[in-house]
Amino acid sequence: MKHSARASAARVIAEVVQKQRSLNAVLAAALIPLPENERSLCQQLCYGVLRWQLQLQAISQQLVRKPLKAKDGDVAALLLCGLYQLRDMRIPSHAAISETVNACKTLGKPWATGLINASLRNFQRNQAEIEKNIETQESAVYAHPEWLIQQFKQDWPDHWQQVLSANNQQPPMMLRVNRQHHTRQAYLDKLQQADIPASEISACDEGILLDSPRDVYQLPGFTEGDISVQDGAAQQVMALLNITSGLRILDACAAPGGKTCHILEQHTDNEVVALDIDARRLQQIEQNTSRLKLQATLIAADASVIDDWWDGQLFDRILIDAPCSGTGVIRRHPDIKLLRRPEDISNLATQQSVLLNTLWPLLKPDGLLVYTTCSALKQENEQQIADFLRQHPQAEEHIADKPPAQRRTYGYQRLPGDDDLDGFYYACLRHR
Numbered sequence: 001m002k003h004s005a006r007a008s009a010a011r012v013i014a015e016v017v018q019k020q021r022s023l024n025a026v027l028a029a030a031l032i033p034l035p036e037n038e039r040s041l042c043q044q045l046c047y048g049v050l051r052w053q054l055q056l057q058a059i060s061q062q063l064v065r066k067p068l069k070a071k072d073g074d075v076a077a078l079l080l081c082g083l084y085q086l087r088d089m090r091i092p093s094h095a096a097i098s099e100t101v102n103a104c105k106t107l108g109k110p111w112a113t114g115l116i117n118a119s120l121r122n123f124q125r126n127q128a129e130i131e132k133n134i135e136t137q138e139s140a141v142y143a144h145p146e147w148l149i150q151q152f153k154q155d156w157p158d159h160w161q162q163v164l165s166a167n168n169q170q171p172p173m174m175l176r177v178n179r180q181h182h183t184r185q186a187y188l189d190k191l192q193q194a195d196i197p198a199s200e201i202s203a204c205d206e207g208i209l210l211d212s213p214r215d216v217y218q219l220p221g222f223t224e225g226d227i228s229v230q231d232g233a234a235q236q237v238m239a240l241l242n243i244t245s246g247l248r249i250l251d252a253c254a255a256p257g258g259k260t261c262h263i264l265e266q267h268t269d270n271e272v273v274a275l276d277i278d279a280r281r282l283q284q285i286e287q288n289t290s291r292l293k294l295q296a297t298l299i300a301a302d303a304s305v306i307d308d309w310w311d312g313q314l315f316d317r318i319l320i321d322a323p324c325s326g327t328g329v330i331r332r333h334p335d336i337k338l339l340r341r342p343e344d345i346s347n348l349a350t351q352q353s354v355l356l357n358t359l360w361p362l363l364k365p366d367g368l369l370v371y372t373t374c375s376a377l378k379q380e381n382e383q384q385i386a387d388f389l390r391q392h393p394q395a396e397e398h399i400a401d402k403p404p405a406q407r408r409t410y411g412y413q414r415l416p417g418d419d420d421l422d423g424f425y426y427a428c429l430r431h432r
Contacts, residue, residue, distance in 0.1 A: 166417025257285030328423020
């Protein structure tokens with residue numbers, strides 16, 4: 001199979017759109033055979049096209065009179081790649097068109113060269129009129145599926161447009177300094193010496209915002225465990241857990257291990273049990289703890305089936321970073337807009353409730369259970385905690401000294417883009 005950045009991107013996008021596969025999984029494999037100088041462009045095209053897919057699709061439907069067959073999903077995706085280059089990238093128009101046309105041959109579909117060429121040149125000539133034609137299509141304007149737009153309108157009637165806009169932004173790159181190695185200021189000094197512009201994230205004690213994303217191996221001390229890549233919203237979980245020395249802690253849905261490692265960086269002598277239902281994802285935790293030189297007990301198991309993994313000893317702290325819709329991190333995972341379905345929300349809410357109810361009895365008296373999601377939907381967040389507190393009179397909400405986000409009736413909600421951070425929900429419950 002021949003490879004080029006544009007042809008590979010078209011194949012990846014078609015896999016995500018047609019086969020409902022995760023972008024991360026498909027893209028990782030697609031980048032391997034590409035020359036190194038082509039990988040960045042392929043990645044940019046995949047993320048950019050999927051971020052704006054519903055808008056680009058509405059435009060392409062005006063350019064192609066007869067819908068392409070399912071077997072030519074790669075050609076349909078290639079047209080979106082061409083449109084994205086013309087609208088949103090700095091590539092000269094003539095190069096964007098000619099290279100996209102050439103990619104038809106790389107895909108093994110030379111018959112499509114005329115179609116792609118004519119469509120892209122038609123868009124160039126009539127862009128203003130074509131763009132105006134989609135202004136009445138809400139899902140195209142906001143590049144979100146209609147059901148999700150309606151859900152955000154219902155949950156956040158005063159902020160839904162802000163949420164949709166934030167979801168369509170390119171995410172910043174944020175770091176967490178390993179306090180066992182450096183203070184934040186000491187690492188900022190190292191970045192300055194390496195000529196890498198960066199600044200503090202005021203909401204996070206160990207957080208750093210890079211002016212522009214970098215390959216992690218360009219960052220000083222990454223291999224040695226000086227820092228990890230983690231959004232500031234996820235870093236704020238630590239303040240609620242109130243980690244002190246000598247604790248037994250459960251991280252119930254731990255992969256890829258960012259919060260497990262952050263817990264251990266607070267006090268390395270604590271006993272941390274990190275669970276994940278997927279044994280392959282558990283390897284990511286192992287890689288992270290190994291790089292950071294930290295020790296945790298890693299177990300591949302379903303946290304809600306406690307007979308399979310629990311040794312009978314209670315925990316001082318339990319973190320449930322629950323499976324969720326991911327609607328707070330769409331800017332990092334634009335394929336969520338295409339993969340998520342309305343019925344998923346109720347199914348996920350059921351899973352979250354099972355985890356809360358199953359793990360609560362494993363908490364010591366006066367212990368803390370922190371429930372978090374990277375969702376911006378109330379059903380998974382404050383409504384979930386309201387239901388739990390009604391059912392468990394021995395549970396009470398623990399109010400944070402330093403709120404991690406906007407206070408809600410129960411817990412704290414950060415909407416996507418607030419302080420330029422990911423969308424995140426937090427609740428802290430005390431066993432009284």
